[in-house]
Amino acid sequence: MLKKTIFFSTLLLCHSSIFAASAADKISYALGYEVASQSPDEVIIDPFIQGIRDQKAHKANIYTEEELQAAYHELQKTLTVKQTQEAAKNFAQEVKFLKDNAKKSGVITTASGLQYKIHHMGNGKQPNPASIVTTHYKGQLLDGTVFDSSYERGEAIEFPLNQVITGWTEGLQLLKVGSKATLYIPAKLAYGQDGVQGTIPPNSTLIFDIELINVK
Numbered sequence: 001m002l003k004k005t006i007f008f009s010t011l012l013l014c015h016s017s018i019f020a021a022s023a024a025d026k027i028s029y030a031l032g033y034e035v036a037s038q039s040p041d042e043v044i045i046d047p048f049i050q051g052i053r054d055q056k057a058h059k060a061n062i063y064t065e066e067e068l069q070a071a072y073h074e075l076q077k078t079l080t081v082k083q084t085q086e087a088a089k090n091f092a093q094e095v096k097f098l099k100d101n102a103k104k105s106g107v108i109t110t111a112s113g114l115q116y117k118i119h120h121m122g123n124g125k126q127p128n129p130a131s132i133v134t135t136h137y138k139g140q141l142l143d144g145t146v147f148d149s150s151y152e153r154g155e156a157i158e159f160p161l162n163q164v165i166t167g168w169t170e171g172l173q174l175l176k177v178g179s180k181a182t183l184y185i186p187a188k189l190a191y192g193q194d195g196v197q198g199t200i201p202p203n204s205t206l207i208f209d210i211e212l213i214n215v216k
Contacts, residue, residue, distance in 0.1 A: 087202035094205040115184035122178020125215040134158045134214035147199050165190045175212045183208040
């Protein structure tokens, strides 16, 4: 039995190239992944894949244009209702969170509603709206979901301070190079009621841990 197992394992190793993903496999996977990331949760995988197969097989679309238009409008109504409900829920959560957070030690609230806490104030240059800044950061939602992190990518990011969300533009001007802080950004100073498809829900408060590395 042991000899058979060793033989089978050796056979798999010798022919591992058969199972390796080709360039076409990788690109096909990437395309599917990208489409899925931009699709609403209501999209059902099986009919989605069947549509691809039928198109590749040059089969006619099984639904009429009228049926598709009706389905599209129905789905749009469903998504609008869902987004409205989610936005209302997130707004209520934001109001409570910011009210409670404002009472915590070290948290400062500005006139715009931005909240921040400085963990360490550097002694370098302080940016203005026209500055180009370099930062390391981690962004998360109120439930702890991390939606973006330069730390995870292992590379700091450089950008003009007047080309990002309002909460960042205001918040980073409160810091000096070498500073580490947390920004608590209300939705109105971030992505508002629209959010970001597949990443940030509507009316989401964003929490950023930020390290200001450089200012040009």
